[in-house]
Amino acid sequence: MSILEVKDVQKVFDNRKVLDGVNLTVEKGETMVIMGGSGCGKSTLLKIMIGQLKPGSGEVFIDGEEIVHLNDSEMDRVRLKFGMLYQGGALLNSLTLAQNVALPLTEHTHLDKKIIDIMVKMKLAQVGLAGFEKKMPSELSGGMKKRAALARAIALDPSIVFYDEPGAGLDPIVAAVIDRLIMDLSKKLGMTSVVVTHEMKSAFRIADKMAVLFKGRVIACGAPDEIKNSANPYVQQFIGGSLEAASVSAKDSTEEYIKSLVEGN
Amino acid sequence: MEFERKSEGDIELVLLKGDMDSHTSPKARDFFAGVLKEENKKLVVDLADVKYISSAGLATLIEVFQKMHRYGGFLKLCGMNDTTRGIFEIAKLDSIFAIYETRDEAVRSFSS
Known part of the structure; x- marks a missing residue:
C-alpha cells in the first residue's frame, strides 16, 4: 500500500x-x-x-x-x-534548541522528562548538532537552523517527512x-x-x-x-x-x- | 510489549518482545527499574523479537546503560534486525553499546 x-x-x-x-x-x-x-x-x-x-x-x-x-x-x-521541515525552519526564537526539539515530545507523549532529554540529544546528534542543546536559534547559521528544525521534525519518529x-x-x-x-x-x-x-x-x-x-x-x-x-x-x-x-x-x-x-x- | 527474565550464572538475561515505541517504552522503563534495583553487574538484552524500536525505546535503553555505568555494571545488546541496527547507527549509538549478533555471543563476551 x-x-x-x-x-x-x-x-x-x-x-x-x-x-x-x-x-x-x-x-x-x-x-x-x-x-x-x-x-x-x-x-x-x-x-x-x-x-x-x-x-x-x-x-x-x-x-x-x-x-x-x-x-x-x-x-x-x-x-x-508526519514531520514538516519549513523553508525558514520555523524554530521558536525564545526557546533553546533542546526546548524546540522537545516541544512535540512534551506536547504529544507522556514520556518522562529524563527520557525526553535523552531523545533530544539523540535527535540533535542525528543532524550533526550534538552539544548544541543550550544554543538559541539566533546563535546559529542558516544551515544549522535548518538542521535543528529537521531534528524537531523527526522528534516523534514520523513515517513521512x-x-x-x-x-x-x-x-x-x-x-x-x-x-x-x-x-x-x-x-x-x-x-x-x-x-x-x-x-x-x-x-x-x-x-x-x-x-x-x-x-x-x-x-x-x-x-x-x-x-x-x-x-x-x-x-x-x-x-x-x-x-x-x-x-x-x-x-x-x-x-x-x-x-x-x-x-x- | 512483553518481558522475559532469565539468569545464566551471574549474567542477567532480558528478552523483549513486541514494538518498543513511545507507548510501550514507559512499561519497559518500569521493568528495567525493577531489574536494576538489584544492581546486577552483567545484563544482556535480547532484541530478536523486537520488530520496531522508536527513539523513545532507544532512550529507555540508553537510560539503562547510564544507570548501570554509574554503579559499574555492563549492558550488552543482541539479536537486532537490520532496521533496528540502522536506527542504532543513525543515532550514533553503535559506538556506545556493545552489540552482538546472538545471545550466546553476548553471554560469552562476559567471560572473555
Missing part, C-alpha cells in the same frame, strides 16, 4: 486554477521530489498534502486514511505520522549536507520523504522518484533517469534551466495579466 496518495486534486484561487487534477503516489521509504517553476502549484500541493489547505476537489490519503474530509482534531492525530525547499538560502556545501541527512533518514530509518524544490542538483541527488509540475498538472513522473530522458519539452527546458522555460512562464503570466485587465478580475 502507498503511504501517500494524491487523487485528482484541484484547487482554484480567484478563478485561477492552481492545481488541475494532480495525481501522485508515494511508496513507503521512497524519496519523492516534486519540482516545478515558481507559481506551478507545488507549494499549494504541499499545503494540501499536509492538511493545511483543503482542495476544491480530490482526495489525499496518508497511510491509507483520507485526510481531506477530516476535522481539525482528527487531522491533529494524522499529523503525528515533508520538506519545503530544504536547500533554499543555503550555500551549495551546506545544502549538500542537508541532502545527505534526508538520504540517511530515508535509507537507514526507512522514512518516506516528500521534497518540494526547484533546485535541480539537489533533486537529482536525493530522489528515488520525481514529479514535474507545470500549470497545476503533473506533466512527468518517474525515476530520475526517466525524467532526464523525458520527451516533454517543458521538462527538458526546466531541468536544463534554459531561458526558454522562463519565457514560457513569462508569456503565460503576461497572457493572464492581459486577460485579468480585460475581464476585470
Whole structure:
C-alpha cells in the first residue's frame, strides 16, 4: 500500500486554477521530489498534502486514511505520522534548541522528562548538532537552523517527512549536507520523504522518484533517469534551466495579466 | 510489549518482545527499574523479537546503560534486525553499546 496518495486534486484561487487534477503516489521509504517553476502549484500541493489547505476537489490519503474530509482534531492525530521541515525552519526564537526539539515530545507523549532529554540529544546528534542543546536559534547559521528544525521534525519518529525547499538560502556545501541527512533518514530509518524544490542538483541527488509540475498538472513522473530522458519539452527546458522555460512562464503570466485587465478580475 | 527474565550464572538475561515505541517504552522503563534495583553487574538484552524500536525505546535503553555505568555494571545488546541496527547507527549509538549478533555471543563476551 502507498503511504501517500494524491487523487485528482484541484484547487482554484480567484478563478485561477492552481492545481488541475494532480495525481501522485508515494511508496513507503521512497524519496519523492516534486519540482516545478515558481507559481506551478507545488507549494499549494504541499499545503494540501499536509492538511493545511483543503482542495476544491480530490482526495489525499496518508497511510491509507483520507485526510481531506477530516476535522481539525482528527487531522491533529494524522499529523503525528508526519514531520514538516519549513523553508525558514520555523524554530521558536525564545526557546533553546533542546526546548524546540522537545516541544512535540512534551506536547504529544507522556514520556518522562529524563527520557525526553535523552531523545533530544539523540535527535540533535542525528543532524550533526550534538552539544548544541543550550544554543538559541539566533546563535546559529542558516544551515544549522535548518538542521535543528529537521531534528524537531523527526522528534516523534514520523513515517513521512515533508520538506519545503530544504536547500533554499543555503550555500551549495551546506545544502549538500542537508541532502545527505534526508538520504540517511530515508535509507537507514526507512522514512518516506516528500521534497518540494526547484533546485535541480539537489533533486537529482536525493530522489528515488520525481514529479514535474507545470500549470497545476503533473506533466512527468518517474525515476530520475526517466525524467532526464523525458520527451516533454517543458521538462527538458526546466531541468536544463534554459531561458526558454522562463519565457514560457513569462508569456503565460503576461497572457493572464492581459486577460485579468480585460475581464476585470 | 512483553518481558522475559532469565539468569545464566551471574549474567542477567532480558528478552523483549513486541514494538518498543513511545507507548510501550514507559512499561519497559518500569521493568528495567525493577531489574536494576538489584544492581546486577552483567545484563544482556535480547532484541530478536523486537520488530520496531522508536527513539523513545532507544532512550529507555540508553537510560539503562547510564544507570548501570554509574554503579559499574555492563549492558550488552543482541539479536537486532537490520532496521533496528540502522536506527542504532543513525543515532550514533553503535559506538556506545556493545552489540552482538546472538545471545550466546553476548553471554560469552562476559567471560572473555
